[in-house]
Amino acid sequence: GSVVKPLVGVQNDGPSDAAVVRPDLTSTRGLVISCGMNPRYGDLNTHWMAASAIDEALRNCVAVGADPAKIAILDNFCWGNTDRPETLGSLVAAALACKEFSVAYGTPFISGKDSLYNEYSFENEQGEKETVAIPASLLISAIGQIADVSHAVTMDVKSPGNRIFLVGTTHDELGGSHFALVNRLE
Structure with missing residues (x-):
């Protein structure tokens, strides 16, 4: 059964850090599912984009109550044409960061998927061929264990005056x- 749903709060309109499910209703144990992704960071540095996606997925998983020692992660790479050296280089940088940070956190990759060559070519108004590629992006999903789902924590403020640390x-x-985007800081 669902313990923590994707949207939380009084009106269920705020995103949760992670979802918590209890597959076996006779047990208090559950699974925590979270994700991390920041494709805008990939415009600046795909290594740190990958690192931040792993960090976000793990933080979100732990924030609701997952045991950090019992989390595994999955990757989903979406990239442009890797026949171009700069595109392949950015993919390699992200993949190396995945290895580096999964080892640093002691969190194994258990599965993954890639979707490459995500581009579209068309003829512009001047009759010239143009190609548009998606931004390099990486979704990291985390799945962890929580010993007792009654201890799951949601991120919504519970009452006026609650402190934020x-x-x-x-x-x-x-x-x-x-x-930075919405406040025009870049």
Whole structure:
């Protein structure tokens, strides 16, 4: 059964960090499913795009209660024409980051998929051939275990006056973020 759904909050209109399901209704154990993706970051650096996608998927999984030692990840690469050296190079950079960060987090890849050559060619108004490629993007999905689904945590504020904590050191690192886009910081 569903324990934490994709949308949470009083009106179920806020995105959850992850979904939690209890496949066996006679058990308190459950599965946590989350994802991480930031294709705008790929416009700047595909290595760090991949690293941030892994980090986001793992953070989201742990945030709802998954045991960090019991998480596995999956990749889904969507790229343009890898016959072009710059496109292939950006794919290699992302793949190397996947290896680096899965090893660093001790989290194995258990499956993956790629969709390459995502391009469209057409004739423009001047009669010249143009080709448009999708931005390099990587979706990381994480699946983890939670020992007791009654301990699952949702990210929505529970009542007025709740405190929000920012953990860790912050830097001027908004490049490639949706926040930077909507606030015209790039």
